[in-house]
Amino acid sequence: MSAIGAPINRTDGWAKVSGAARYSAEHFPPQMAHAVMVTSTIPAGRIKRIEADAECPGVLLVMTHENAPPLPPGMKAGKLQPPIGRVLSLLQDDAVHYNNQPIAVVVADTPEHAREAAARLHVEYETAPAILTFEQARQHTYPPDKVLGESADTRRGDFEAGMLAGSVQLDATYVTPYETHNPIEPHATVAAWDGEHLTLYDSTQYIKGVQSIVSTILGIRQEQVTVLCPFTGGGFGCKGSVWSHVVLAAMAAKQVGRPVKLVLDRNQMFGPVGGRPITEQRMRLSAMADGRLTASGHDVIAYTSMIEDWIEPCALVTRMMYESPAQQTSHRLARMNLGTPTFMRAPGEATGSFALEAAMDELAYELGIDPIEMRLRNYTERDPQKQLPYSSKSLRECYQLGADRFGWSRRNPAPRSMREGDKLVGWGMATATYPTHRMAASATVVMHPDGHVLARSATQDLGTGTYTVMTQVAADAVGVPVEHARFELGDSRMPEAPVSGGSMTVASVSSAVHAAGQALRLKLIGIAAADALSPLRGVQPDDVDAADGWLSMRSDPQRRERMSSIVKRHGGPVEANAKAEPGSESEQYSMHSFGAVFVEVHVDETLCEIRVPRVVGVYGVGKLINAKTGRSQLMGGIVWGLGMALLEETVFDERVGRAVNGNLAEYHVPVNADIGNIDVLVVDEEDPHVNPLGAKGIGEIGITGVAAAVANAVWHATGKRVRDLPITLDTLL
The missing domain is CATH 3.30.365.10 (Aldehyde oxidase/xanthine dehydrogenase, molybdopterin binding domain)
Known part of the structure; x- marks a missing residue:
């Protein structure tokens, strides 16, 4: 009986209700310091002076445009891998482009000390004119280069004639406001350096994107960055990009020589990490x-x-x-x-x-x-x-x-x-x-000698059920009960997976998990067919069924063997890998x-x-x-x-x-x-x-x-x- 489609409970449900599930801000590397991001209070202009209060206790670093480490040429503003990549505020100049823009990071030994020092930071600005109403902004419009890869404008047929041809016409304008993401978990990053290797516990919808973009901005190799995100407390698009705070946390941790945790205030969700536009x-x-x-x-x-x-x-x-x-x-x-x-x-x-x-x-x-x-x-x-x-x-x-x-x-x-x-x-x-x-994705599926299956891919679970559905797919593809399968994600060292956005995680990653599971099944059939001790010796792959952890011949159902027995005689875990990518269907x-x-x-x-x-x-x-x-x-x-x-x-x-x-x-x-x-x-x-x-x-x-x-x-x-x-x-x- 297929596991796919079954209404099984979330495999990660118990971890979440018991508190065992650890989100990004709940990781505590040794000697971790705490950071608060300071944001601008003007909409346009430049910073004339930033002065810290020397009497604030526990302060380890006040990082501003005056002392932030310079980034490699071309990396000062980020903007990598569009449309996922963003133009970032990485304290490389004194310009202010909007209210609530990141302008400093304060690091201290405790969250309270960091918050107090951030509140007492004195900033002087030189203001400039700003466009703050949509009515004013819409007086000067221009077309984007592309719209998700398509032309900004389209035209087919004779539009003017078509409007005149109808019996009834409608000409109406509809307006939608600025909307702000407010997931239960705000953006959070813990950055820890070990020599030249950076580990990021980041609340993200795209761990491989964080790995790629952060390593490129910092001028280090991609394999020098490990991104971990076993649980994301809601994303909905805002966590699909690498925003300024992620890189700033890494920069600050490098400066102080200690792991640094940076969690956005709820108010800082309004501006620095996007939203739905007017x-x-x-x-x-x-x-x-x-x-x-x-x-x-x-x-x-x-x-x-x-x-x-x-x-x-x-x-x-x-x-x-x-x-x-x-x-x-x-x-x-x-x-x-x-x-x-x-x-x-x-x-x-x-x-x-x-x-x-x-x-x-x-x-x-x-x-x-x-x-x-x-x-x-x-x-x-x-x-x-x-x-x-x-x-x-x-x-x-x-x-x-x-x-x-x-x-x-x-x-x-x-x-x-x-x-x-x-x-x-x-x-x-x-x-x-x-x-x-759908995008390309990869997965690995392993069967252990006890018959349990472990599937892995560097994807994310935003609370949508990815752990659960991938477990179902893996179990179905290999042919084991769902309770004998497990899916792991959230580690950039796992096989490549795309961003969890555009409603494509299941379509992309499940295809890879399914392919890897089927490859593992075929591998087990091949091992059994070549094993003199197996009842399935000499069997042809197309004459074998897999169900409930057993391989059996269709033509002679009495000839069958547990998959776990095959793995044990083989001497250890059996693993298969697969990559699945779209073809010409689109x-x-x-x-x-x-x-x-x-x-x-x-x-x-x-x-x-x-x-x-x-x-x-x-x-x-x-x-x-x-x-x-x-x-x-x-x-x-x-x-x-x-x-x-x-x-x-x-x-x-x-x-x-x-x-x-x-x-x-x-x-x-x-x-x-x-x-x-x-x-x-x-x-x-x-x-x-x-x-x-x-x-x-x-x-x-x-x-x-x-x-x-x-x-x-x-x-x-x-x-x-x-x-x-x-x-x-x-x-x-």
Whole structure:
């Protein structure tokens, strides 16, 4: 019986609930010192003077631009391996480009002494003019070079003629705010030198990237850096890049000759480590009276920093979602004196689907067509931009199953027509989608004489269940019970693996684990076939089954042997390695996951308070490796989507560019009391093209479409269309 797909409990669950799981800040090398990163309090200018308080006890180092070790030429700002690499603030000059930019590191013998000395650091600035409002920034825009490898702008057909050809046109602008990552675990790094070798305990989504980028910046060989991250306390994109604090911790540890721990304050999550940028998206749609689109346009303006270009790829979703004979999309950047944006769960698709799916809803209402029917009339089995068929697409089933489960047929389409007591009731829906990515990965799988299997790869577990699903894959590939298999990760000395981002860890790493497991099985068959003492001597590999730790002949099931017996006679562990990488599939198919989200909102008619009592999400995501952890992932994405729709927004003081809600008391995220019933379903979907297991990533699709579904439900409840996120009660008053 296959372990793949089974809803087994997390293999790392006990370690987490018992406290045995150690996160980056919980490592304590001998003689470890403590560092506090000091950040700027102006948005633009330069540092005139930094002076430490000589009376602060326990201080080992105050590292500033005046005494920081010089980096090799070309490495002063980082920016390696784009788009993962960032322009960093490594104390190589006195320039200030945004408020909360790293400008110093204070190292002391205790956390309290480091914090006190950092607070008493005196800094004098020479200020310069700054752009601190999006309205000001958007007056001067420019196109990025590329958008995730694609052209910034696209055009097909005659867009102007297509807009004129429709019976109904929509021209509307949708705005999303700056959002900040707030995982439970903030960024943390412990840096320890042993001679010329550096060990980093780093909270990251990409241990091999940290190893490569840090070694290059410091001018040492890659093998001189070991990165360890057995557990990551949430990443969601912000930990996919190497930020300034990682390199600064290594520099400080080298200076003081002791291991150094540097943990960001919660407030320091707001700026130095990215966030989702402000976007303004203009949607133009035109359709015939029957709902068929004649043209679609999606023009994006997103903010970026003064030091680096970063684009939120919002319009990519419009390029592939619906059939449209004429289309025009564009992306533009607007510079602001804020920190550089970065990946945030479903970058582009989360924000872009809000604009597209809200616009489709508006157009459906104008035409008097049911929102699901509107989408079905523009349904396509081919990617209109790439002109390739989808590797698999179960979106029709998602619409149907979701509508039935939600009770969509009972919906009165007229706004303000449904009530429950003194609450206005609204029902809304939207389409969800996210591309399927895969990169090269390697793995090793070993069987020990006791029959237990150990698989390894230098990947990460962000809390998503990687330990568990890889254990299932390894057990299935070798042919042993799940309880006899174990997966290890989080060590850069293990076989190569890509970043845990873009929803591609399972697709990439499981392919390698599966290949290594099958290679180990074949190796055991070969050993048995050549062993005179084995009942399987002389057997042909294609005549052997592997299950429950046994190898047996298909043609003569009585001839069988335990794998552990083969390993013991062989004299020790048997190991196999494999590398799995994508082929030419992406040139033949467009690969995406799809889904449908249905939301019910209750709006207090007097106070305009919005509640979401229930959500139904239905998804086609290929083969689900673990039904339990997969459902949790999709639920988590929906919860974040509700936060995006109703709560999340970083508010900046427009005078100085500082986040005024830079903490979890004022930066609102959903809590248990905010969440009603979430019903998640996954349709059966076979996709032989995406990877050997047919598994599509699920880490990000759950958030897509949710904000639009909430906005559409709010419109249905109140008759008021809100196009700016988050939707707060004041926007409805």
